[in-house]
Amino acid sequence: xxxxxxxxxxxxxxxxxxxxxxxxxDALNDExxxxxxxxxxxxxxxSRIGDPYRLGPDMLVYPEKEHYANLxxxxxxxxxxxxxxxxxxxxxxxxxxxxxxxxxLGAPKPKEVRIVLRNCGKIDPHNIEDYIxxxxxxxxxxxxxxxxPEQVIAEVSKSGLRGRGxxxxxxxxxxxxxxxxxxxxxxxxxxxxxxxxxxxxxxxVLESDPHSVVEGMxxxxxAIGASRGYIYCRAEYPIAVQNLKIAIAQAHEFGFLxxxxxxxxxxxxxxxxxxxGAFVCGEETALIAxxxxxxxxxxxRPPFPAVKGVWGKPTNNNNVETYAVVxxxxxxxxxxxxxxxxxxxxxxxxxxxxxxxxxxxLIEVPFGITLRExxxxxxxxxxxxxxxxxxxxxxxxxxxxxxxxxxxxxxxEALTAAGSMMGSGGLIxxxxxTCMVDMARFFMEFTQDESCGKCTPCRVGTRRILEILEKICxxxxxxxxxETLEDLxxxxxxxxxxxxxxxxxxxxxxxxxxxxxxxxxxIYEKKCPARVCKAxxxxxxxxxxxxxxxxCARNCPVEAxxxxxxxxxxxxxxxCIRCGICAQxxxxxxxxxxx
Amino acid sequence: xxxPTGIQQTQEICENKRAIIDQIIAENQNRPGAMMVxxxxxxxxxxxxxPAMQKYIAKKLRVPVGAVHGVVTFYxxxxxxxxxxxxxxxxxxTACYVGGIPQLMEKAKQITGTEIGKTxxxxxxxxxxxxxxxxxxxxxxxxxxxxxxxxxxxxKFPALIKKLLES
Numbered sequence: 131x132x133x134x135x136x137x138x139x140x141x142x143x144x145x146x147x148x149x150x151x152x153x154x155x156d157a158l159n160d161e162x163x164x165x166x167x168x169x170x171x172x173x174x175x176x177s178r179i180g181d182p183y184r185l186g187p188d189m190l191v192y193p194e195k196e197h198y199a200n201l202x203x204x205x206x207x208x209x210x211x212x213x214x215x216x217x218x219x220x221x222x223x224x225x226x227x228x229x230x231x232x233x234x235l236g237a238p239k240p241k242e243v244r245i246v247l248r249n250c251g252k253i254d255p256h257n258i259e260d261y262i263x264x265x266x267x268x269x270x271x272x273x274x275x276x277x278x279p280e281q282v283i284a285e286v287s288k289s290g291l292r293g294r295g296x297x298x299x300x301x302x303x304x305x306x307x308x309x310x311x312x313x314x315x316x317x318x319x320x321x322x323x324x325x326x327x328x329x330x331x332x333x334x335v336l337e338s339d340p341h342s343v344v345e346g347m348x349x350x351x352x353a354i355g356a357s358r359g360y361i362y363c364r365a366e367y368p369i370a371v372q373n374l375k376i377a378i379a380q381a382h383e384f385g386f387l388x389x390x391x392x393x394x395x396x397x398x399x400x401x402x403x404x405x406x407g408a409f410v411c412g413e414e415t416a417l418i419a420x421x422x423x424x425x426x427x428x429x430x431r432p433p434f435p436a437v438k439g440v441w442g443k444p445t446n447n448n449n450v451e452t453y454a455v456v457x458x459x460x461x462x463x464x465x466x467x468x469x470x471x472x473x474x475x476x477x478x479x480x481x482x483x484x485x486x487x488x489x490x491x492l493i494e495v496p497f498g499i500t501l502r503e504x505x506x507x508x509x510x511x512x513x514x515x516x517x518x519x520x521x522x523x524x525x526x527x528x529x530x531x532x533x534x535x536x537x538x539x540x541x542x543e544a545l546t547a548a549g550s551m552m553g554s555g556g557l558i559x560x561x562x563x564t565c566m567v568d569m570a571r572f573f574m575e576f577t578q579d580e581s582c583g584k585c586t587p588c589r590v591g592t593r594r595i596l597e598i599l600e601k602i603c604x605x606x607x608x609x610x611x612x613e614t615l616e617d618l619x620x621x622x623x624x625x626x627x628x629x630x631x632x633x634x635x636x637x638x639x640x641x642x643x644x645x646x647x648x649x650x651x652x653i654y655e656k657k658c659p660a661r662v663c664k665a666x667x668x669x670x671x672x673x674x675x676x677x678x679x680x681x682c683a684r685n686c687p688v689e690a691x692x693x694x695x696x697x698x699x700x701x702x703x704x705x706c707i708r709c710g711i712c713a714q715x716x717x718x719x720x721x722x723x724x725x
Numbered sequence: 726x727x728x729p730t731g732i733q734q735t736q737e738i739c740e741n742k743r744a745i746i747d748q749i750i751a752e753n754q755n756r757p758g759a760m761m762v763x764x765x766x767x768x769x770x771x772x773x774x775x776p777a778m779q780k781y782i783a784k785k786l787r788v789p790v791g792a793v794h795g796v797v798t799f800y801x802x803x804x805x806x807x808x809x810x811x812x813x814x815x816x817x818x819t820a821c822y823v824g825g826i827p828q829l830m831e832k833a834k835q836i837t838g839t840e841i842g843k844t845x846x847x848x849x850x851x852x853x854x855x856x857x858x859x860x861x862x863x864x865x866x867x868x869x870x871x872x873x874x875x876x877x878x879x880x881k882f883p884a885l886i887k888k889l890l891e892s
């Protein structure tokens with residue numbers, strides 16, 4: 131085989147052809163011959179590289195990965211001389227990257243390793259060829275043509291991949307359990323009901339790289355022996371649903387889905403099912419009920435879905451991220467994947483960082499990285515120079531961790547041992563202006579509202595917990611309330627039917643454990659140390675700092691602020707609803723919050 | 726609510742809505758677990774699923790009305806009453822909550838004179854709260870007719886609402 135030092139990929143999609151891509155290729159070949167470079171540089175035709183309407187005709191030069199755009203045949207002699215003969219990048223032909231500000235993802239931050247997110251923002255999710263160009267569907271071909279289902283499961287088992295939905299059950303063991311059930315047909319479900327507030331890792335993967343999930347599911351289906359799959363996506367993600375549907379249709383067209391895939395006799399089909407706004411449907415038995423068209427209420431396990439799932443048949447359910455990583459494991463090998471992470475938590479995990487941190491958005495880091503590294507290296511530290519107070523991991527059913535636990539490695543066991551959990555990967559960082567009673571109340575309000583109502587401990591218990599927290603926030607807490615809270619939390623955790631109820635008290639338990647003094651200040655001193663709880667605070671204008679600009683008075687929703695122009699203003703405490711808008715809009719920091 | 730079950734109301738469904746539902750059912754009735762798909766499509770195309778429509782869907786799918794009603798009332802995306810011309814949803818995710826959504830809701834209530842969860846008297850705007858839309862890096866966020874609007878500043882917000890009320 132000839133060895134070329136350089137490969138030139140020229141886009142020949144219809145738009146580029148119309149703009150003269152073939153003339154560019156001819157000119158390129160002529161010039162390479164003229165310069166005697168034909169044995170060193172190979173010219174290949176490829177499908178679209180960049181946006182053909184904006185950049186075509188364009189070419190990619192490897193190994194430099196240089197992208198030249200808007201070329202014509204006349205440009206070629208100069209380009210060949212400069213780039214291939216003299217080895218200089220030709221600035222004037224370089225593709226101008228569109229200045230897209232990607233607030234969610236951006237360029238990899240320090241200490242990030244991107245495997246699941248590798249294609250996000252780089253490829254066109256509507257174009258299967260983009261995915262194929264990034265080694266897409268190669269794993270599927272490898273699996274179907276050269277591996278038995280047992281070998282696939284063994285490979286995934288060796289990689290140490292654990293379920294990314296939160297519980298961290300080894301993926302291969304789950305597949306094996308489902309595979310060995312002597313009942314057919316078998317089903318595959320993908321949990322894309324990412325409901326935790328503050329978590330949006332799965333949305334980004336589904337929107338930007340849907341084929342990785344589709345490919346992962348086909349491989350899993352082959353390993354398990356499933357014939358049909360459902361991707362259950364929440365209704366709040368309409369773009370994800372749309373992109374998935376496009377991806378599935380394209381995979382059909384290319385013969386990756388459907389009957390007799392690659393002529394091997396293996397058949398598998400996929401369908402997207404949309405949720406309708408019920409958080410509990412992220413619980414696997416509730417998800418299955420919802421796919422069946424019923425109310426999304428969980429049921430007791432066993433029987434586990436691996437035995438009785440969709441339509442009472444064996445079903446394997448995994449999270450979006452679990453499926454998305456499978457093709458990479460097959461492609462690069464289990465050893466490669468297992469070389470990252472800790473002893474029991476292998477590979478990488480995506481997290482959504484939100485809250486009071488400088489770089490909010492998505493990250494992907496190897497397991498074992500410490501919380502401190504995540505917050506201060508990857509996250510860039512706390513916003514506005516404020517102090518770190520706590521981090522909530524695992525969403526509304528997780529727990530909070532404090533500054534003392536910042537050196538904890540991020541892995542399933544360490545977080546559980548510290549009283550929190552991995553969860554699906556939402557990290558909410560709170561600065562010292564966050565009230566932990568209010569935060570607990572917020573999470574409880576969420577779980578109470580989303581409790582499906584099937585079992586009493588969760589339906590009634592979450593409500594009673596919320597009522598006590600509301601009372602404390604309103605300054606009406608009484609001695610004994612904290613003890614009642616603790617009892618209630620214990621009972622709800624122990625007696626609820628599904629993960630929602632069992633996890634719902636977690637934020638309260640952990641916040642009470644770490645910030646008990648703050649709860650006591652609310653109850654005994656009627657003060658909110660973080661100055662958040664409305665009933666316990668008041669706003670005051672510092673006369674010395676106020677310039678009388680009237681901006682606060684104009685923005686006050688209840689007209690509680692009075693004062694003449696250029697004179698210090700005064701807040702009418704009786705009218706004030708403590709919304710805080712005045713403090714937000716004041717340009718002179720003249721408005722103080724007191725407790 | 727005046728009529729907690731909502732089932733006794735028996736107003737007729739108008740012709741074109743019936744035609745839409747018929748088509749949705751024709752396309753999906755052979756699918757296992759069709760009910761969620763049919764309801765999702767109906768909600769999407771008509772904007773609400775009235776008690777009369779629930780009855781009609783139940784009849785067509787050959788399931789008890791109670792089963793349809795149970796599903797409609799279980800999921801928060803299904804509504805039984807028509808919405809306003811525009812729907813504004815306030816994201817109640819953690820980042821938005823911390824980022825000032827409660828204040829924006831106060832402001833919205835004051836401008837429209839309408840409670841969150843209700844439609845303005847002129848039928849132009851329905852305001853609701855919704856679960857995290859997953860656009861946390863743009864908090865605070867509202868969605869207007871499925872379009873996500875982020876980074877809302879308290880002083881720019883009234884203009885947005887007024888535009889919706891007038892259009």
